[in-house]
Each structure stands twice: as structure tokens, then as C-alpha cells.
Amino acid sequence: MKPWRSMLLWVMALSLVAVSLAGCGDSQDSVPTVEDPLVISAALDLDVVEPLLEAFRDAYPEIPLSFIDRSTLEVDRSVVAGSASADPSEESQPGGAEWRAEWRAEPPDVVISSAMPWQMDRANQGLAQRLQGAEVDSWPAWARWRDEVFAFTFEPVVMAYRLDLSRHMLPPQSHGDLHRLLATEAERLSGRVTTYSPLDSGVGYTLAQQDARYSSRFWDLVAAMGAVDTQLEASTRDMLRGLSDGRYWLGYNLLGSYAMVYAQEHPEVIVQVPMDYSLVLMRLAFVHRHARHPQAAATFVKFLLSRAGQHVLAGQTPLFSIRPDVTGPYTAARLRSQVGERLYPILPKASLLAFVDPVRRQEFIDRWEARFGDSAGKADIEAPSEIEAPSEIKGETADAKASIDTGSLSTQGDSRYR
Amino acid sequence: MITLGSSLKRQLLGWLSVTVLLLGLALMAEAWISSQRAANRAFDAQLQAAALTIAEAVRWREGVPHVVVPEAALQILSTDSQDRVFYAVLDEDGGVLSRNWPVVIPSAWQDRLDAGGLSRDLMTSRGDLRVHGQRVASAGWVSQLPVQVWVGHTLEGRKALAWALFRGSLSRFVAMVLMTSALMGLTVRAVLLPLRRLRRQLRSRSADDFRPLSAKVPQELHELVQALDHLFARQRQGREDLLRFTADASHQLKTPLAGLKTTCELGLRSHSPEHWRDALVRVHQRVDDTSRLAGQLLSLARLRHLDQDQGCPALELTALVRDVALDWAGRDQARDHDLGLGEVPAGPVLVRVEGWALREALGNLIDNALRYTPAGSAITVMMERETSSRDLASRRVQVSVVDNGPGVSDMALATLGQPFQRAGRQDTAGSGLGLAIVETTARRMGATLSFAHCQPQGLRVTLSLPLADDEMQQAPLTAASEEKSDVPVGGQA
Structure with a gap:
């Protein structure tokens, strides 16, 4: 940490x-x-x-x-x-x-x-x-x-890339593009991709969990990111700085609020709101x-x-x-x-409490590390999982359907991302 | 004297309100309990659903349970009212597999847990919770250890729902009460309408209108109207009596006055002082008669107009009767008659009447007997307790004046008590008012006057008096032991 x-x-x-x-x-x-x-x-x-x-x-x-x-x-x-x-009736919290x-x-x-x-x-x-x-x-x-x-x-979660990237390849516009890019340009992107660390950052963990809930192909993305030796950062600011410095070419899951302001002052950084779906923190x-x-x-x-x-x-x-x-x-x-109906806000609901469940968290991080660290992992190999309960994936249609503003900003659940 | 009680309308409404209030309190208590129960049922079902969702997520690896808490379970647990949630997944020995709060589930509950589940209230430092536990076991290739799934949430949602349900009941009840009161007000008004109509009719009635009332009244008022009608009838009767009495009295006074006038005219036409003297003697005699008549009329009128009065002291009757008989026996009028005292009961007989009135009545009866019987007739004053009635409250004593004179016809017997009736006898000097006065006096005393034939001849006039209450208690009926005393007290044979 x-x-x-x-x-x-x-x-x-x-x-x-x-x-x-x-x-x-x-x-x-x-x-x-x-x-x-x-x-x-x-x-x-x-x-x-x-x-x-x-x-x-x-x-x-x-x-x-x-x-x-x-x-x-x-x-x-x-x-x-x-x-x-703590009062005596409660057991002391681990690590408390x-x-x-x-x-x-x-x-x-x-x-x-x-x-x-x-x-x-x-x-x-x-x-x-x-x-x-x-x-x-x-x-x-x-x-x-x-x-x-x-x-x-209401902060959209975005991808950001360095202008250099577009000279070598077509910049990704969606999660699918990113996955394809990581697979096809693995050598050129090796060490030049960055994302939030789900271990060190609460935000990174939340976003990864939410991504995994919306699409099971997220694990392919994790494996692909692991394969290109993706660098893990604990804050959006660090990722942006790395992009500016030229250390990184591509960043995934950055907080749009910081990135958009940063991009205005740093023309070498381009912010891309994913075209398929964008989480909103x-x-x-x-x-x-x-x-x-x-x-x-x-x-x-x-x-x-x-x-x-x-x-x-x-x-x-x-x-x-x-x-x-x-x-x-x-x-x-x-x-x-501007970006259309593809914003999926993470709402303050009791279901979020599951993310902090220690067992669940450990389970998720173990799995993440397994997929990420499995450098030989190929995108098309899905590790068998006993743990993955069906409810984990389909349980949150309510979240996906949540509307931001019933007047003008309704979103729709889209099964494409499952 | 009419004392004003509280209004019927107010009484009806008052009782109704008390009833509705008590009933309402009971209803409200019931509504409160049932809304609590309904809210608990609804939310307990959600607890069960959440527990089930978590139970579904339990997986066994090599027989060791492993659980990843699903988000949906927590969302169900939190409910729409956003309660704070608690969950714990324990192994069979109470070891923690996963939980969000360090809340300890009592081991007694853990022991009693089965697949059916257990719902309990649990007080924790993080608030009062409603918890539900469920035991989850599954078949597998290797033996799998069962787990306990405990879920719980705070009570805010339940309270809110119970309160909402209760508020619904409350508002329905209040609406009902308001409507009922309005309807009751109208009903009371409508029900009391005949009473008001009756009042209006009575008020607008003229003083000499004694016709029966004509109004449509409910059954409960019918008796009142009947009583009023009876009162009117009696008043009409009384008025007619009075008119007749006045007419009769005038007539009675007119006759002696006409006689007086004739006598005076005859006397004045003569020039002889002896005639004058004769006339004067006759005038004197007639004036005597007339003034006696006037006196009787006066006492009759006075008796009729005296108020009823019950509050006189008890009086010993035997002594009074004896006294009166003795008094009359000594008078001039009884000179030619055999006036005696017949049977009287032994011991004191108490009646609650005014002495002077009784004396008057008895004297009148004796006077009457003396007047209307020929000389030498026997007149006996008797007293006896009535034996016919077994009812203590209506026990009476009879005072009779019996003569062996010519008696009266059956027809005359019925009208003897009325004024100016002389049983067809115009020969004696009398006004026909004597018995009427006795009758009136008797009525005032609560006594009755009756007439009967005597065998072989004669008339028996009986005054039946109610006994005083204390008399009845003192002396139970002892008719058999009455002393027979037939002692003539005066007069000559």
C-alpha cells in the first residue's frame, strides 16, 4: 500500500x-x-x-x-x-x-x-x-x-491515451477495442498501459468490481492487461502524470473529472469516454x-x-x-x-456493501491477481471458476437500469455487456 | 314541579360518543397490533429472501463451505426503506466465515437453528435489529459441513410501514366517526321531531280545548299522549261537573228564595199583624234552611278546591268514631232515633287522614241517616277491618252507618253520591248535598264511599279508609279476635 x-x-x-x-x-x-x-x-x-x-x-x-x-x-x-x-459486546475488528x-x-x-x-x-x-x-x-x-x-x-470513468498512440495504432473507443488492441499490439504496448490498482485503491477496486458485474469478458481484459505488463497506479493523477511524461501510452479506468481538466492543459493527453459503456463514480x-x-x-x-x-x-x-x-x-x-445513453452510474445502494465483504474482496483480488499475473494467459482461455455464482452477474439489472434523472437522462439495461 | 334534566339529544349523543370512543380505542389498539404484525410479516419475508439468496451463494470446496456474499442479498436486506443491514455466515461451530458487523449471535439461537429458520429481535450496540437465521446444508460427493446464514436489518422500515398502515386505519376510522356523528345528529333530530311537533301543538292549544291530541307519534310517545288525553278528558269532566254544580246550586238557592219572596208578598198584602207574624216566622224558618243550604254549598265548594295533602299524622280511628257517635247521640236530632255504636275492632286502628274532615264526613252520614229515616229507626255506626284483600299495601278499614229505614231504589243507589240527589225524596228538609260532601271528602282522604242495601230493609253507607302503613306493620290482620261490642251509646228506643 x-x-x-x-x-x-x-x-x-x-x-x-x-x-x-x-x-x-x-x-x-x-x-x-x-x-x-x-x-x-x-x-x-x-x-x-x-x-x-x-x-x-x-x-x-x-x-x-x-x-x-x-x-x-x-x-x-x-x-x-x-x-x-469498541464496546464489549462486539468482538474487536480484525486489525482494529x-x-x-x-x-x-x-x-x-x-x-x-x-x-x-x-x-x-x-x-x-x-x-x-x-x-x-x-x-x-x-x-x-x-x-x-x-x-x-x-x-x-457525477464523474464518468474514462480511458485516456497519449497522442503518440494514435500514430501507431487506432486508439480504442470501447472496451472491446481496448481488448483487441491489447491482444494485437501486445509487444508495442508492453509496459505502456496503466490502470487503477484494485489492491491499493478503493476506487480502483470498486471500478473493477463494477466492470466485472457488467461483463464477464472483463476478465479477458484483465488477462490481456496482465499480458502486456500493465502498470498499476493508486490514483488518476499518477496515471495522468505518467501519460504526460510519456511513460504510459494508454490508461484505463481513469476518473473523467480529473482527466478532462488535465487534458485541457496537456494537449498530449486525449480523453476517451468508452463508446459501449462508461461507469460513473x-x-x-x-x-x-x-x-x-x-x-x-x-x-x-x-x-x-x-x-x-x-x-x-x-x-x-x-x-x-x-x-x-x-x-x-x-x-x-x-x-x-454529449456521450449519449451509455453512462452507468454506481449508485449509493446497499448492494455496494458486498464489495467490502472481506471474503468477497479476497476472492475477487485473488481472481484478479490470478488473471492479471498469469502472463501466459491468453485472452480466450477462461479459467474455470467454482465461485462465480450466476447471481453475481445478473443480480444487478436494477443498478444498470437506474435512471439518473427520470426527466431527461434515463438509461437502459443492455445485455450486450454481459 | 318539573326538574330539568339534561337534553335527550345530548344524552343520546353522549352515550353514542362514549360507545364510539371505547369501541374506537379497542379498534385502534387492534389496528396498531395488526399493522405491526403485517409490517413484521412483510419484512420477515424479505429477511428470508435475503437469507435464501446468501444460502444459494454458499459453495463447498472439498467439503469446506465458502461464501461470496451476493449484492442482491444486501439490496433485498436493505429494503426500500434503506435499513442498515447485517449479515453473518457462520460454520456449524459458530466460527465466522463472513460477516459485516462484529455482532455475536447468541449460541442458544444457533443451537436451535434448523432449515426452517428462526426470526428474532436482537439488541446490539449498532441498533436494534431483526435477525433471521437459516441453516444451509447440501449433498455432495464428499461430506459437506453445514453453515448458518444470519441476516438482519434495523427496524426503521418496519416502523415506517407499521405507522403508514396504522395511519391508514386511523384516517379511515376518523372519517367513519365523522360520518357516523353527522348521521347520528340527523337521526336524533329526526327521531325527536314528533316530540317537537307535540310541543308545538300543546302550545298553540286554547285553554278550553279538551279534545284529544291528534298527532303521529312513535310508539314510545304513545303512552305520554294517551296520558295527556286522559288528563284532558278528566279536566273536561271536572269542568262539566263544576258547571253542573253551579247550575244546580243556583237552582237550589233560587227555590227557597222564590218561596221567601212569595211569603213576603203574601204577608205584605195583608194588613193583619198576625199574618205578618206568621209570614215572618215562615221567613225565619226558610232563611234558616237557606243558610244551611248555603253553608253546605260553601263547604262542598271548599272541599273541592282544597289541595290534596298526604302529610297528616296517623290517627286512631276507633276513638274518633266512638266520639262522633256519642256526640250525635246526644244531639236533638237523634231524639227520635235509636243511634248506637255497633262492632268496633279491638285495639287501635290507625289511619292517615285529617280528623276534622273525617268527623265532618261521619257527621254528615249520621245526619243523613237521621234525616231520611222515619222516627224510631235504628241507626248503627260500625267499624271493621276489610278481610278480602291479602295484599298488605291495600288493606283498609270500613266505617259504616247502617239504618233500617225505607232504603232506596236500585236506580237511586247509583247516583246517591252526586250533589242534589235525594233518592227521589222531596219530603224531608234537605238539600241533597250531604252525601256529595261526604263523597268529596272521602276522595280527598283516599277513601271510597259505597252504598248498599240492608236486609230486610234499610241502607248501609260505607266509608272505606286505607290503613296507615305503620298500622299494617303493627297489627297483622286479626279479624277473628275482634271484640264484639254492641253497646248503645245514646238515644231512646
Whole structure:
């Protein structure tokens, strides 16, 4: 596991207001101060989200923020900080002791992460607070769970390639193209393909799981990627940097939100939304049950869902807003009109909880590693599997059929990808 | 005196509301329980489905169970209401194969688990759960160890569904109550309509209208209307009696006055002082008669107009009767008659009447007998307890005045009690008011006056008085032991 890459402490404060409010703090629901700000533990790049934080500061100058950018797994660990002092009725969690030792006792107020299954799991454990309000009620029902966890972005998962690639071969436009390309151009692409590591990154694991659910041919792709000695990275940013540097020619399963912005500044990188289907990741936010500033935390999350917040999201960040009443360059509606009806969002539903099941995860990773590491593996050899239950593949028609916006953005389940 | 009770409408509505309220509470309790049960049933079915889905995913490798939790199971488990979910797949000894929460399933439950499944409520530090367990075993080439599949979820969905179901029942019930009250209001109004109609009719009635009421009334009011009709009939009767009495009285007064006038005219036409004197003597005599008549009329009228009054003290009757008989025996009028006291019961006889009225009545009877029987007749005053009735409450005592005079005809017997009846006898000096006064007095005392023939001749006038209550308790009927005392108390043979 890669060590956490960056930890930016970013404190915003309007000192005059903060000082004036400092006196009337309450121990139970204390008002955030400069010394004791609202802590946001997030797997979200600060430079991407900064306009949003600025907007929040303008709207609520009395709430100082401490935005801590971490990897998804680190964010997940921060959630159980302090609360891991489990009560005697429960057996201690495996590995819980070392987690507890590693992290400080203070839980964050707001948790934001793109590792959707882990976020859902924490909420399922009861670590999220239920929110109430007009913003919550008007938020699309398919993008929230129990009014505790809110999916507030809409980030397509894309392929990216270096311009060099197109000089040698036809760039892939779909998963099928990619598979064919890996098989036919194996020698030229060897070591020049990159993708998310399902081991080190929660996002990578989630995307791989979801890919496997939609198409059993995904395993052929894994085997093909293994055959060309695909490099595994833990973040989209690292993959993009590798593409820019020329280390990689082709990247698979990058977060479109980062890649699209990056491609604008780096013309050598081309972003391709797969033509057959494109997964859509939704970042999940929740207020921690043991938040030290629950009021301010709720205010922050509601701001994320509010029209103002989503307007900034759609206009100044590549995170894409799903609010139908928001316009801007980055909205789900606009994306859909550009790439068509092939977006398959991963929705915050209880079925995601299966992804974090340790047995299931181990099973998946073992299989992934087996297919990936089997360098002699040929694309047309399907390893026999006793484990693969039929339900694993066909169980999620509901997910595939989930609509983003019943008004304009309905998608259809397509059996072609099975 | 009419005391105002609460209104019928209010009473009806009140009782109805109490009934509906109690019934409603019972219904609501039932609805609450059944909605809980329905919600539990629905959600337990989902638990079972989820357990089944997980059970289907169990695979055995070399007899060792292995499970990959399917997403669908968790989605089913979470339900539409997005409950938090729990699952655990345990081996036969309770060892964990897979689970998402470190919740310990009580070993007693694990022991009792079979293929049919087990649903229980479980309190955990992560919230109250409803859990369902199922035992999964499968045949195989090698022996395969069975596993336990436990699934559970929080109770929010159940509560929400139960509450929704209950709210449905509640709103239906409230609607029903509202409709019922409206209908009941209308019904009560409609039912009480005849009463209002009757009231209007009575109010608009003129004072001298004694015709029976004519209105369509329900059965329950029929008795009231009948009673009212009877009252009207009695009032009409009373009024007619009064008119007749007035007419009779005027007539009776007119005759002696006409006689007086004639006597005076005859006297005035003469110039002889002796004639004047004769006339004056006759005038004096007639004035005496007339003033007696006027006195009787007055007492009759007074008796009729006196109020009924029950609150007089008990009176010892024997002594009173003896006293009256003795009194009359000593008077001038009884000079020519054999007036005596007949049988009287031994011991005191208590009646609840006014002494003066009884004296008056008895005196009138004796006076009557003296007046209408020829000289030398025997008149006996008697007393005896009635033996006919076995009913204690209506036990009475009879006081009779018996004479052996000429008696009256059968026809006259029936009308003796009415004013101005003299049994066809116009020969004696009397007004015909005596018995009528006794009759009226008797009615006031709650007594009855009856007339009977005597054998071989004569008239027996009987005053039947109700005994006082305490008398009845004191002295049970002892008719056999009555003392026979036939002592003449006065008069000459």
C-alpha cells in the first residue's frame, strides 16, 4: 500500500467573526473556531475542490474549515478514529487495534470519498448522521441513502491515451477495442498501459468490481492487461502524470473529472469516454455521527447539495452536478447529451456493501491477481471458476437500469455487456 | 314541579360518543397490533429472501463451505426503506466465515437453528435489529459441513410501514366517526321531531280545548299522549261537573228564595199583624234552611278546591268514631232515633287522614241517616277491618252507618253520591248535598264511599279508609279476635 501522498492543511478563517464567536462555544455542539475548525476528511483533490470551498467560505464566513485531502483508504480509516474503542459486546475488528493506534482520536466532521463501498459500509455501521432540510428533501432519491450518505458528484470513468498512440495504432473507443488492441499490439504496448490498482485503491477496486458485474469478458481484459505488463497506479493523477511524461501510452479506468481538466492543459493527453459503456463514480459525503461540530458539518453538506454549491460544482470544478436545475459546463445532463445513453452510474445502494465483504474482496483480488499475473494467459482461455455464482452477474439489472434523472437522462439495461 | 334534566339529544349523543370512543380505542389498539404484525410479516419475508439468496451463494470446496456474499442479498436486506443491514455466515461451530458487523449471535439461537429458520429481535450496540437465521446444508460427493446464514436489518422500515398502515386505519376510522356523528345528529333530530311537533301543538292549544291530541307519534310517545288525553278528558269532566254544580246550586238557592219572596208578598198584602207574624216566622224558618243550604254549598265548594295533602299524622280511628257517635247521640236530632255504636275492632286502628274532615264526613252520614229515616229507626255506626284483600299495601278499614229505614231504589243507589240527589225524596228538609260532601271528602282522604242495601230493609253507607302503613306493620290482620261490642251509646228506643 502506498503511503498517503499529500496532506494539505487548509484553514480558512474570517478571523474577526471567528474570534467573536469563539466565546459562545458549546462543548456538545461547539461552534468551529480557527483553533478548532470544521474538519473535512476527503479523498478529493484540493485544487479541484477549491472553488467550492471558496464559495462556502463566502456563504458561511463564520465557519473555518480544515480540509484534509487523503487517499480513499486513509479517509476510511479516519472515520473510525476515536470511535474504534469498541464496546464489549462486539468482538474487536480484525486489525482494529493497529488502526486505532495509527490515527488520532478525533473523528472528522465531514467525510467525503469516492470509495463508495467503504463510505456505504461506514454509514451502515451507524457512523453517519441523518440530515434534514429542504436541500436533503429536494436531492434526488437515487443519489442518497437513508438521508445520511449523499452522492453529490457525477464523474464518468474514462480511458485516456497519449497522442503518440494514435500514430501507431487506432486508439480504442470501447472496451472491446481496448481488448483487441491489447491482444494485437501486445509487444508495442508492453509496459505502456496503466490502470487503477484494485489492491491499493478503493476506487480502483470498486471500478473493477463494477466492470466485472457488467461483463464477464472483463476478465479477458484483465488477462490481456496482465499480458502486456500493465502498470498499476493508486490514483488518476499518477496515471495522468505518467501519460504526460510519456511513460504510459494508454490508461484505463481513469476518473473523467480529473482527466478532462488535465487534458485541457496537456494537449498530449486525449480523453476517451468508452463508446459501449462508461461507469460513473459518485463521490459520497456524510456527516460523522461523532462530529464535533454537527451543525456546521450539516451546513457544509447541505451547501454541497444546495443550488449554490452545485452551481459552483458545475461551473468551476470538473465534478459534474446532477441537479437538473443547475447549468454549467460540468453537469450530468450536459455530459449525457454529449456521450449519449451509455453512462452507468454506481449508485449509493446497499448492494455496494458486498464489495467490502472481506471474503468477497479476497476472492475477487485473488481472481484478479490470478488473471492479471498469469502472463501466459491468453485472452480466450477462461479459467474455470467454482465461485462465480450466476447471481453475481445478473443480480444487478436494477443498478444498470437506474435512471439518473427520470426527466431527461434515463438509461437502459443492455445485455450486450454481459 | 318539573326538574330539568339534561337534553335527550345530548344524552343520546353522549352515550353514542362514549360507545364510539371505547369501541374506537379497542379498534385502534387492534389496528396498531395488526399493522405491526403485517409490517413484521412483510419484512420477515424479505429477511428470508435475503437469507435464501446468501444460502444459494454458499459453495463447498472439498467439503469446506465458502461464501461470496451476493449484492442482491444486501439490496433485498436493505429494503426500500434503506435499513442498515447485517449479515453473518457462520460454520456449524459458530466460527465466522463472513460477516459485516462484529455482532455475536447468541449460541442458544444457533443451537436451535434448523432449515426452517428462526426470526428474532436482537439488541446490539449498532441498533436494534431483526435477525433471521437459516441453516444451509447440501449433498455432495464428499461430506459437506453445514453453515448458518444470519441476516438482519434495523427496524426503521418496519416502523415506517407499521405507522403508514396504522395511519391508514386511523384516517379511515376518523372519517367513519365523522360520518357516523353527522348521521347520528340527523337521526336524533329526526327521531325527536314528533316530540317537537307535540310541543308545538300543546302550545298553540286554547285553554278550553279538551279534545284529544291528534298527532303521529312513535310508539314510545304513545303512552305520554294517551296520558295527556286522559288528563284532558278528566279536566273536561271536572269542568262539566263544576258547571253542573253551579247550575244546580243556583237552582237550589233560587227555590227557597222564590218561596221567601212569595211569603213576603203574601204577608205584605195583608194588613193583619198576625199574618205578618206568621209570614215572618215562615221567613225565619226558610232563611234558616237557606243558610244551611248555603253553608253546605260553601263547604262542598271548599272541599273541592282544597289541595290534596298526604302529610297528616296517623290517627286512631276507633276513638274518633266512638266520639262522633256519642256526640250525635246526644244531639236533638237523634231524639227520635235509636243511634248506637255497633262492632268496633279491638285495639287501635290507625289511619292517615285529617280528623276534622273525617268527623265532618261521619257527621254528615249520621245526619243523613237521621234525616231520611222515619222516627224510631235504628241507626248503627260500625267499624271493621276489610278481610278480602291479602295484599298488605291495600288493606283498609270500613266505617259504616247502617239504618233500617225505607232504603232506596236500585236506580237511586247509583247516583246517591252526586250533589242534589235525594233518592227521589222531596219530603224531608234537605238539600241533597250531604252525601256529595261526604263523597268529596272521602276522595280527598283516599277513601271510597259505597252504598248498599240492608236486609230486610234499610241502607248501609260505607266509608272505606286505607290503613296507615305503620298500622299494617303493627297489627297483622286479626279479624277473628275482634271484640264484639254492641253497646248503645245514646238515644231512646
